[in-house]
Amino acid sequence: xxxxxxxxxxxxxxxxxxxxxxxxxxxxxxxxxxxxxxxxxxxxxxxxxxxxxxxxxxxxxxxxxxxxxxxxxxxxxxxxxxxxxxxxxxxxxxxxxxxxxxxxxxxxxxxxxxxxxxxxxxxxxxxxxxxxxxxxxxxxxxxxxxxxxxxxx
Amino acid sequence: xxxxxxxxxxxxxxxxxxxxxxxxxxxxxxxxxxxxxxxxxxxxxxxxxxxxxxxxxxxxxxxxxxxxxxxxxxxxxxxxxxxxxxxxxxxxxxxxxxxxxxxxxxxxxxxxxxxxxxxxxxxxxxxxxxxxxxxxxxxxxxxxxxxxxxxxx
DNA sequence: CCTAGTTCGTAAGGTAACCTTACTAAAAAA
DNA sequence: TTTTTTAGTAAGGTTACCTTACGAACTAGG
Numbered sequence: 001x002x003x004x005x006x007x008x009x010x011x012x013x014x015x016x017x018x019x020x021x022x023x024x025x026x027x028x029x030x031x032x033x034x035x036x037x038x039x040x041x042x043x044x045x046x047x048x049x050x051x052x053x054x055x056x057x058x059x060x061x062x063x064x065x066x067x068x069x070x071x072x073x074x075x076x077x078x079x080x081x082x083x084x085x086x087x088x089x090x091x092x093x094x095x096x097x098x099x100x101x102x103x104x105x106x107x108x109x110x111x112x113x114x115x116x117x118x119x120x121x122x123x124x125x126x127x128x129x130x131x132x133x134x135x136x137x138x139x140x141x142x143x144x145x146x147x148x149x150x151x152x153x
Numbered sequence: 154x155x156x157x158x159x160x161x162x163x164x165x166x167x168x169x170x171x172x173x174x175x176x177x178x179x180x181x182x183x184x185x186x187x188x189x190x191x192x193x194x195x196x197x198x199x200x201x202x203x204x205x206x207x208x209x210x211x212x213x214x215x216x217x218x219x220x221x222x223x224x225x226x227x228x229x230x231x232x233x234x235x236x237x238x239x240x241x242x243x244x245x246x247x248x249x250x251x252x253x254x255x256x257x258x259x260x261x262x263x264x265x266x267x268x269x270x271x272x273x274x275x276x277x278x279x280x281x282x283x284x285x286x287x288x289x290x291x292x293x294x295x296x297x298x299x300x301x302x303x304x305x306x
Numbered sequence: 307c308c309t310a311g312t313t314c315g316t317a318a319g320g321t322a323a324c325c326t327t328a329c330t331a332a333a334a335a336a
Numbered sequence: 337t338t339t340t341t342t343a344g345t346a347a348g349g350t351t352a353c354c355t356t357a358c359g360a361a362c363t364a365g366g
Contacts, residue, residue: 023353054344056342066344067344067345069344070346091343093342093343094343094344
């Protein structure tokens with residue numbers, strides 16, 4: 001009596017999983033040094049994936065507020081890993097580019113990501129991995145919908 | 154050239170997913186009021202699942218440091234949702250119990266969890282959900298191993 | 307029994323990932 | 337040309353953690 005339904009436990013499992021994944025990523029990241037925090041590494045990763053984009057576009061892709069991105073970019077810029085170039089077609093906007101110095105860092109981040117991946121998948125039979133990854137992508141899409149819904153206040 | 158391997162993207166997807174799940178949980182939680190933060194709600198949930206346990210046991214189950222738990226329990230206790238009773242067999246230890254007042258809150262947390270679950274699974278064909286949940290559990294187990302390995306310094 | 311080492315919870319203080327609000331400068335619309 | 341929108345940012349807050357340092361109580365070893 002009064003018990004929330006059984007599936008609730010499964011969802012908390014997912015919430016816990018989220019925590020653990022983040023933690024693992026942070027731990028692996030600190031192992032490969034880089035001197036970056038998780039947020040900064042994530043940002044660098046996104047700049048690598050979307051080079052020469054405006055901060056607003058980047059923030060949108062990362063699902064953080066523009067202001068949050070500013071902080072990460074400030075650090076990365078001070079460390080000489082990215083540069084902000086004024087958009088020739090709009091003097092307010094800045095296009096974010098990687099510097100050559102970022103290359104080795106990206107490789108380290110890649111190593112960390114790889115480690116997390118191996119760990120997460122180590123007990124999953126290889127033939128199921130493909131399925132899992134697709135399902136995860138689908139999950140992400142579902143969750144994104146709601147996040148953006150919330151935004152268009 | 155210089156590109157980290159392709160799977161790196163998939164792992165970042167999982168890292169992003171972790172972020173989104175947390176965020177969704179927080180958002181849903183604030184919708185159903187409760188006045189609790191995500192960490193506090195998670196704690197209450199665990200007390201419900203492991204009633205009458207010591208704080209150390211609880212912290213262990215939640216994979217947080219005992220000190221982290223103290224903060225959450227302090228808030229919950231002040232709100233009259235749990236109580237700490239001295240363990241009769243060890244005057245240092247405290248056993249954590251729910252109070253009756255916690256019941257409705259737990260139901261709200263259940264609602265929030267349910268919402269996250271629906272959202273996360275909405276685009277997943279029902280016949281795949283079972284598989285997904287099993288895979289997620291397996292993933293969690295893999296990640297936990299490493300976390301605990303790190304702990305036994 | 308008594309001393310030495312463990313264990314339980316906790317106070318103090320720190321870091322990192324975010325967010326909101328408020329502002330300036332520039333562009334776009336009216 | 338005035339008004340409105342948009343791009344970035346400074347300032348400051350919240351939450352989820354962690355580490356370090358301790359005192360009080362249990363457990364062993366002699």
